[in-house]
Amino acid sequence: MQDTSLNFPVEQQLQPAYLKEHFWKCNYTSVDAPLQYWILLPNTVKPVVTNPVAHTELKLTSIGQYCTVDNSAYLEVQMLYEHVSYEMNAADWLLKKLAIMSEVVLHVRELKGKSTGNYLDVLTCSTWPNGDQMVSRFTVLKDYDIERTGANLLCVKVTCKIEDYPDYAYQILQIAGNWNFIHLSDWQMAEYLFPFEYDFTEKVSFYLPESWEIQFETNNTKLFSRFIFIHTVLGKNKGIINACFYALAQADSAANLYQKAISNLLLSSPEIQPLQPEVCTNPQVKEFFTATGTLSYEGEKNSAYLKIYILKTVGGWYYFEQIGPKPNLENDFWEVNKRAMEIVTDSFNNRSFDKKDIVMPPVTTPSQINPIKQQPNRWLPINWST
Known part of the structure; x- marks a missing residue:
């Protein structure tokens, strides 16, 4: 059939x-x-x-x-x-x-x-x-x-x-x-967006849905800065985005940032796919990498979905770590978290959401520590991006 x-x-x-x-x-x-x-x-x-x-x-x-x-x-x-x-x-x-x-x-x-x-x-x-x-x-x-x-x-x-x-x-x-x-509005989204702005080695700005909260680190510098974005529903955390900003001198490649991230994640028993170069239509992003995986907390029952995003601009390296529920048929938290990160990457230093021609950046695929093959989600079509 x-x-x-x-x-x-x-x-x-x-x-x-x-x-x-x-x-x-x-x-x-x-x-x-x-x-x-x-x-x-x-x-x-x-x-x-x-x-x-x-x-x-x-x-x-x-x-x-x-x-x-x-x-x-x-x-x-x-x-x-x-x-x-x-x-x-x-x-x-x-x-x-x-x-x-x-x-x-x-x-x-x-x-x-x-x-x-x-x-x-x-x-x-x-x-x-x-x-x-x-x-x-x-x-x-x-x-x-x-x-x-x-x-x-x-x-x-x-x-x-x-x-x-x-x-x-x-x-x-x-x-x-x-x-x-019939009465189409001028805003085809479920939430308004709020602008994040920060004066780093370059002026950094992007959008997030208004339901996300931001936490600033107190010891941020021009060389390294960290932020946490949290999505709370009815008093419970349903999504986290860890963001780390690095001056260009602090990291020579996406692979270098990835190695640092893996070292920090080892306490949570991660299973993660190789870091891969990805297409990014944001004209301000010069290199773009992602990796998906799972974080396990005291066994599979408490595991979480993990996706790493690494962006390079003319002024810095930017590492994002999306953590939350896995794709499932019971709720939409995975979809909400995924969309939030897409808004971040699409609007990063590009709040007009301009797009460039889709071309694969001329970069070398970085190495990977212990790649683990993941089973695809059963309802997602072959090659559907997660």
């Missing part, structure tokens, strides 16, 4: 005259203004459920279900949303929902916003209780909720039988790619 040969079009081939004649615009206004949306639907697809329906096992609410109302092949459209308090990527959020729904990912297209994170266009397959094999296309958007604060993550799910998909592929593309919030 996992047929990755199914067509996954991203450019419309149906003629504008056909689309104008065979589609209609639905405005859904049966909910509060921040959740109201519009969507283009085939003339044969009409509303069947308009009242909100909660799906507690998915932490989702359906706000609109539409189905074919004539004798044509079955086509279903659902709009599903969740309200979240903390900023995260819409792409990471949707992948988790697909796992909970037992959808098998066939094709993934990731779309990157300038400052609002990553989005997802994905084709999946699943088997319904009656045995029918179904194909679905999902897309997702995010918008700030001016009434409740936080953000609404809203996705469309367009579904048909697998045998009908070749005939429906371009109609499904039209539906999945043509919808939006």
Whole structure:
């Protein structure tokens, strides 16, 4: 059933005259203004459920279900949303929902916003209780909720039988790619951002979501400075970012910083992958490395997710250590922590979120101490960045 040969079009081939004649615009206004949306639907697809329906096992609410109302092949459209308090990527959020729904990912297209994170266009397959094999296309958007604060993550799910998909592929593309919030705000994030500023060997500045707290070390110098950023939820620590700033003279390479970090982490029994050069679109970052791993505290039961980021600019080396819950299906803390670090790296000395052409920096991969192979998270597609 996992047929990755199914067509996954991203450019419309149906003629504008056909689309104008065979589609209609639905405005859904049966909910509060921040959740109201519009969507283009085939003339044969009409509303069947308009009242909100909660799906507690998915932490989702359906706000609109539409189905074919004539004798044509079955086509279903659902709009599903969740309200979240903390900023995260819409792409990471949707992948988790697909796992909970037992959808098998066939094709993934990731779309990157300038400052609002990553989005997802994905084709999946699943088997319904009656045995029918179904194909679905999902897309997702995010918008700030001016009434409740936080953000609404809203996705469309367009579904048909697998045998009908070749005939429906371009109609499904039209539906999945043509919808939006009616009252779209000018802030597509769950939180406002606060600027961190520090006068180091260069003026350092970047953004973090406002729910993160900062702790300053008292003995910081122009050669070495340390900061701790903490994400606390209901009095409990759900994420830490340790930040160490080094003058260029204090470290000759990313490998050197990595060795120092490993020495400090050995008390926590780390299992960590090799440090790797990564692509960074931030034009102020000249070299960029990451490594992921696990910190174990008194056994696997209390282990934590670890990711190291090392940045080099014209004025210094910057080491960040993200620690928090591992990816899981019970909460979104891993997604929240990941997004916070992405905001830091994207806005580092670049608070306008400018981007450069994606090129791999001409650097040598540093050596690694005792590399440990990690098992991939089961719901994340192959090569999906963690």
